Amino acid sequence: MSPTARNVGLGFAGLxxxxxxxxxxxxxxTALIVLGCLLLIGLVFEQRYRRGxxxxxxxxxxxxxxxxxxxxxxxxxxxxxFHPESGERRYVAVGSD
Amino acid sequence: MIVTTTEAVPGFRTTECLGQVFxxxxxxxxxxxxxxxxxxxxxxxxxxxxxxLVEDTRxxxxxxxxxxxxxxxxxxxxxxxxxxxxxxxxxxEVVAYGTAVRLARA
Numbered sequence: 001m002s003p004t005a006r007n008v009g010l011g012f013a014g015l016x017x018x019x020x021x022x023x024x025x026x027x028x029x030t031a032l033i034v035l036g037c038l039l040l041i042g043l044v045f046e047q048r049y050r051r052g053x054x055x056x057x058x059x060x061x062x063x064x065x066x067x068x069x070x071x072x073x074x075x076x077x078x079x080x081x082f083h084p085e086s087g088e089r090r091y092v093a094v095g096s097d
Numbered sequence: 098m099i100v101t102t103t104e105a106v107p108g109f110r111t112t113e114c115l116g117q118v119f120x121x122x123x124x125x126x127x128x129x130x131x132x133x134x135x136x137x138x139x140x141x142x143x144x145x146x147x148x149x150l151v152e153d154t155r156x157x158x159x160x161x162x163x164x165x166x167x168x169x170x171x172x173x174x175x176x177x178x179x180x181x182x183x184x185x186x187x188x189x190e191v192v193a194y195g196t197a198v199r200l201a202r203a
Contacts, residue, residue: 001129001130002145005133005137005145005146006133009129009133009136012136013129039128039129039132041128042128042130042132043127043130045127046126046127046129047127049153049156049157050153071152072145072148072149072152073148082163084098084167085167087098087163087164087165087166087167087168088160088164089159089160
C-alpha cells in the first residue's frame with residue numbers, strides 16, 4: 001500500500017472513531033467506534049511478507065540466481081540471491097553493491 | 098538452485114528424480130488493506146493492495162519451494178508451476194510445485 005493510501009485509510013478510520021465519539025451522547029456510535037478501531041489496528045499492524053521488501057546485500061556463500069524483477073510497490077529493481085546450504089532466498093535491490 | 102518451467106535444463110542432464118516438491122502459502126491482506134482495496138474499487142483501475150498481496154504470496158510460495166527442494170538435496174526444480182485460488186473471499190492461496198532433480202553437466 002502506498003503511503004498516501006495508508007494515510008487516507010488512517011484518516012478514514014480516525015474520522016469513524018471521532019464520529020462515533022460525537023454520537024455517543026445521542027446513545028449510538030458504538031459500532032462506528034469499534035469499526036474505526038479495528039480499521040486502525042488493521043492498518044497499523046498489517047503483516048507483510050518481508051516488510052521493507054528489499055534485503056541487505058548478502059555476504060559470502062550466497063549466489064546470484066539471475067532472477068530479476070521490478071517491485072511494483074516501491075519501483076525498485078530486485079535481483080534474487082540464493083544460499084545453497086540453507087535454501088534461503090533474498091531479494092536485493094539492483095545497484096546496492 | 099535452478100528453478101525452471103521446462104522439462105530439461107539446457108547444458109545439464111538429469112541424473113536422479115527426487116520426486117515432487119511444493120511450496121504452499123495462504124495469505125490475507127488484512128482488514129486495513131481490504132477496506133482500502135474496496136474504496137479503490139469504487140473508481141476502478143489496478144487494485145495495488147491486491148497486486149501486492151499476490152506478489153507477496155508468490156515470493157513466499159517459491160521461497161518455500163526452494164527451501165524444501167534444498168532439504169531434499171536437489172540441484173534443480175523442473176516443470177515448476179504456480180496454481181492459485183481464494184479462501185474465504187479475502188485470502189489468497191498460492192502453491193508452487195515442480196519436480197526436484199539432481200543434475201550433472203552434459
